[in-house]
Amino acid sequence: MTSTLYPTRLPCGNRVLDLARTHIMGILNITPDSFSDGGRFAQRDAALRHAEVMVSAGATLIDVGGESTRPGARFVSPVEELERVAPVVEALSRELDVIISVDTSTPAVIRETARLGAGLINDVRSLRREGALEAAVATGLPVCLMHMRGEPTDMQDDPRYDDLVGEVSAFLQGRMGECVTAGIAREKIILDPGFGFAKTLDHNLSLFKHMGALHALGRPLLVGVSRKSMIGKVLDRPVGGRLYGGLALAAMATIQGARILRVHDVAETVDVVRMLAAVESAK
Numbered sequence: 003m004t005s006t007l008y009p010t011r012l013p014c015g016n017r018v019l020d021l022a023r024t025h026i027m028g029i030l031n032i033t034p035d036s037f038s039d040g041g042r043f044a045q046r047d048a049a050l051r052h053a054e055v056m057v058s059a060g061a062t063l064i065d066v067g068g069e070s071t072r073p074g075a076r077f078v079s080p081v082e083e084l085e086r087v088a089p090v091v092e093a094l095s096r097e098l099d100v101i102i103s104v105d106t107s108t109p110a111v112i113r114e115t116a117r118l119g120a121g122l123i124n125d126v127r128s129l130r131r132e133g134a135l136e137a138a139v140a141t142g143l144p145v146c147l148m149h150m151r152g153e154p155t156d157m158q159d160d161p162r163y164d165d166l167v168g169e170v171s172a173f174l175q176g177r178m179g180e181c182v183t184a185g186i187a188r189e190k191i192i193l194d195p196g197f198g199f200a201k202t203l204d205h206n207l208s209l210f211k212h213m214g215a216l217h218a219l220g221r222p223l224l225v226g227v228s229r230k231s232m233i234g235k236v237l238d239r240p241v242g243g244r245l246y247g248g249l250a251l252a253a254m255a256t257i258q259g260a261r262i263l264r265v266h267d268v269a270e271t272v273d274v275v276r277m278l279a280a281v282e283s284a285k
Contacts, residue, residue: 014101014121024256027063027264028056032086033070049090057100060272067105071154080110095119109133116141128177139185147177149196161200167212194224206232225255226264
């Protein structure tokens with residue numbers, strides 16, 4: 003596992019994340035059209051119960067999303083997204099001891115969920131939507147910046163790279179610079195390589211193999227590959243049959259120094275990380 007090159011204490015609202023170890027972020031999609039579990043947790047009570055299960059299984063973060071970002075996903079208005087997400091964030095903040103991450107690019111959602119108790123802004127668009135960067139600055143919360151070209155509607159049309167790792171790294175470096183200039187401290191930034199976003203299968207596999215090069219950016223990495231098509235294409239498995247492939251990638255990401263794993267299958271991934279940690283700490 004990679005040694006840390008940054009301060010390991012990350013304040014997330016009224017909680018602190020210890021980045022000296024790898025954490026599990028449980029996925030909570032409040033959407034009718036998510037590629038994996040669309041519609042299952044669209045109601046607040048169902049969402050809360052599922053979050054309770056994930057926290058009990060060992061998740062230290064819950065990532066709440068009200069807009070699907072799968073390839074070809076439809077646009078969701080700010081009002082609709084906020085109506086989906088806000089009640090869930092409020093309930094989680096009140097009832098569970100967990101860091102709440104909000105998977106959003108929408109300024110109004112960033113501001114309101116921060117007020118309701120969110121501790122992390124996780125934006126697949128890296129705060130490039132109009133007003134998002136200013137909203138994130140105003141919250142004072144840490145942010146996760148992800149690499150993506152285009153929008154979910156067109157990102158998979160024809161992705162091409164001359165230097166995949168170099169271009170991903172340069173993009174993330176540039177977005178970090180914009181955030182720091184705007185007023186977000188470098189110590190409050192997490193980076194996501196963006197597996198499955200504007201990348202072919204070969205791109206995803208190569209980026210995963212060479213992920214360690216991104217540590218040169220000096221910020222913790224979040225990796226999200228749970229149940230994604232890269233697993234399905236390699237193993238010829240439908241969404242519901244990608245657990246073991248996902249666990250293999252979770253182990254590899256942990257060994258390569260990822261500090262947050264964004265997953266659907268929390269209990270199984272927690273076991274992987276705990277086992278690796280036990281071996282790592284042995285004399």
